[in-house]
Amino acid sequence: MSRAAARWILIGALGALLVLLVGLIAVQGLRTGFSAMQLLAATLFVLPIAGALIGLLWYGRTLGGAVAGRTRAEAAAHASGESFRTVASTMADGIITIDDRSRIQYVNEAAERMFGYTRDELIGNELTMIMPESFRDRLQAGIQRYLTTGKRKLSWESLELPGHQKDGKEFPLEISIGEHTLGDEHVLTGVVRDITDRKRAEETLAESEAKFRRLVASAPDGIFVVNTQGGILDVNPAGEALIGRDRGQIVGHKLAEFIPEERVSVMDRYLTDRLAGHRTTELYDETWRGVGGHKINVQLTSQVVHPPEEKPYLVVSVRNVTNLQEMQRKLLESERWASMGRLASFVAHEINTPLTNISLLTASISRRVSDAEVQERLKKITIQGRIAASITQELLKFSRPGAINPVETNLTDLVRTAVDQSDMFRKPGVVVETDLGKEPVVCTLDPLRIHEVFVNLIKNAYEATPNGRVKIRLEDRGPLVAITVSDTGTGIPPDVQRRLFEAFFTTKKKGEGTGLGLAISRNFVATHGGDITVSSEVGRGSTFTVLLPKQAPSPRRGP
Numbered sequence: 133m134s135r136a137a138a139r140w141i142l143i144g145a146l147g148a149l150l151v152l153l154v155g156l157i158a159v160q161g162l163r164t165g166f167s168a169m170q171l172l173a174a175t176l177f178v179l180p181i182a183g184a185l186i187g188l189l190w191y192g193r194t195l196g197g198a199v200a201g202r203t204r205a206e207a208a209a210h211a212s213g214e215s216f217r218t219v220a221s222t223m224a225d226g227i228i229t230i231d232d233r234s235r236i237q238y239v240n241e242a243a244e245r246m247f248g249y250t251r252d253e254l255i256g257n258e259l260t261m262i263m264p265e266s267f268r269d270r271l272q273a274g275i276q277r278y279l280t281t282g283k284r285k286l287s288w289e290s291l292e293l294p295g296h297q298k299d300g301k302e303f304p305l306e307i308s309i310g311e312h313t314l315g316d317e318h319v320l321t322g323v324v325r326d327i328t329d330r331k332r333a334e335e336t337l338a339e340s341e342a343k344f345r346r347l348v349a350s351a352p353d354g355i356f357v358v359n360t361q362g363g364i365l366d367v368n369p370a371g372e373a374l375i376g377r378d379r380g381q382i383v384g385h386k387l388a389e390f391i392p393e394e395r396v397s398v399m400d401r402y403l404t405d406r407l408a409g410h411r412t413t414e415l416y417d418e419t420w421r422g423v424g425g426h427k428i429n430v431q432l433t434s435q436v437v438h439p440p441e442e443k444p445y446l447v448v449s450v451r452n453v454t455n456l457q458e459m460q461r462k463l464l465e466s467e468r469w470a471s472m473g474r475l476a477s478f479v480a481h482e483i484n485t486p487l488t489n490i491s492l493l494t495a496s497i498s499r500r501v502s503d504a505e506v507q508e509r510l511k512k513i514t515i516q517g518r519i520a521a522s523i524t525q526e527l528l529k530f531s532r533p534g535a536i537n538p539v540e541t542n543l544t545d546l547v548r549t550a551v552d553q554s555d556m557f558r559k560p561g562v563v564v565e566t567d568l569g570k571e572p573v574v575c576t577l578d579p580l581r582i583h584e585v586f587v588n589l590i591k592n593a594y595e596a597t598p599n600g601r602v603k604i605r606l607e608d609r610g611p612l613v614a615i616t617v618s619d620t621g622t623g624i625p626p627d628v629q630r631r632l633f634e635a636f637f638t639t640k641k642k643g644e645g646t647g648l649g650l651a652i653s654r655n656f657v658a659t660h661g662g663d664i665t666v667s668s669e670v671g672r673g674s675t676f677t678v679l680l681p682k683q684a685p686s687p688r689r690g691p
């Protein structure tokens with residue numbers, strides 16, 4: 133009989149007893165007539181019974197609810213057990229449940245496949261049978277320690293342990309453990325995942341990363357890894373050498389620190405564009421600060437990297453092309469000089485022959501004619517002929533510009549002669565100052581070539597100075613000697629400064645300048661192993677500095 137039926141029988145019996153009592157009281161009352169006391173007694177008698185009935189009804193409801201609830205819970209538990217088994221059997225991860233003596237209570241299909249045992253072979257056995265021999269004692273001890281003390285040595289989330297298959301093969305596992313209590317019993321449930329493939333992939337990644345690192349470390353170009361804020365995340369040894377600093381002085385710094393101030397905004401724009409994927413320019417010429425902060429010419433290529441769930445970064449490869457460009461410039465220059473020399477020698481030769489004929493014919497006419505006017509014109513022809521001859525002489529200097537005849541020379545005297553000889557170009561409002569030192573400086577050089585260099589420089593200084601001062605200074609610097617020619621003249625704008633030493637570059641009027649003076653001067657000085665530099669400011673004047681070694685490096689005989 134169900135509890136609900138028993139409850140209704142009980143309620144029915146009490147109800148019948150109540151009706152019986154009320155009936156008896158009523159019959160008795162009708163027969164004898166009701167006194168007030170009787171009515172009160174009857175009421176007092178009936179009310180508790182009615183109250184008990186209501187109470188019973190209420191209790192019955194609650195009892196019924198509880199019974200129904202328990203039944204539902206049992207059904208739900210049954211259903212959830214069923215659904216757990218359904219889910220567990222379809223899961224790719226293995227599920228293993230052990231009791232407090234670490235005996236296997238339950239395994240799903242995936243666990244059977246993973247370890248190569250059937251369920252029957254596993255259930256009731258020690259968990260350690262699916263762990264490698266070497267690991268068993270430790271695992272057993274760990275489980276026991278936990279079950280007795282509640283202390284865990286390792287995290288129970290994503291624990292990596294080796295597994296042991298029936299055929300003896302070991303394989304890597306990732307285990308997450310959960311715990312619950314059944315009555316007094318502790319039950320541990322482990323979800324196990326075979327991570328053989330993941331481990332293999334990680335190793336292959338690690339291997340290729342090591343390969344990549346070796347490649348970057350041995351790369352001849354500087355490689356800088358730069359984040360979105362322009363901060364340097366990494367650098368290779370070639371990058372350290374390029375900048376002349378250790379890794380520790382580069383990583384964590386901004387790339388902008390290694391770029392000249394005037395180029396920072398351009399470089400920033402380049403990086404931003406590259407990171408945004410806008411610019412696809414592969415080669416990019418830039419100026420950086422190299423060893424000792426000196427400017428170097430570099431060529432950049434860069435690659436944007438978008439790692440998953442991280443901010444993108446740039447791998448910038450930097451090649452120092454300063455020496456290469458300098459070599460290219462020198463090669464180009466020497467090729468230009470060579471072709472100019474060939475042309476000059478051809479032209480000078482071709483012009484010299486008719487010029488010689490003109491001067492011979494002029495002389496012959498001059499001897500035969502006494503007319504003063506004709507003589508005057510013949511003189512003019514002779515002067516023009518000489519000018520043309522001097523131009524061809526100039527041109528011939530290009531034919532063998534590298535040839536010098538070095539001899540021991542008093543450079544102080546040579547500069548003084550050049551100052552005197554150039555004096556005819558000085559304007560009345562210009563003062564000349566010389567500071568040639570107390571002791572004469574003796575050098576081994578080609579006096580004709582070097583004399584011509586100083587005449588060129590002093591003449592240019594006078595031509596650029598309407599009034600003011602031109603100063604010539606000679607300074608003994610041990611193995612070198614420095615001669616500066618400075619003026620307070622017009623000064624030279626930057627665009628002209630860049631082209632000063634180009635052959636045939638002149639700002640002078642036609643007929644006043646050939647544009648060859650500085651080109652030839654630099655070539656002569658370079659042949660001596662020296663250099664000419666210029667500094668100038670428009671409106672304030674210019675300074676040309678000639679640096680010469682006291683001993684010309686490898687004397688080459690001229691024609």
Ligand code: ADP
Nearest residue numbers: 592593596638639640645646647648649650651
């Ligand atoms: P040229 O004197 O025949 O023009 P140069 O090669 O000697 O050829 O000089 C080239 C140019 O350099 C000149 O035309 C002039 O513009 C500029 N220059 C040279 N020296 C000076 C100077 N001291 N001040 C201003 N400009 C100068």
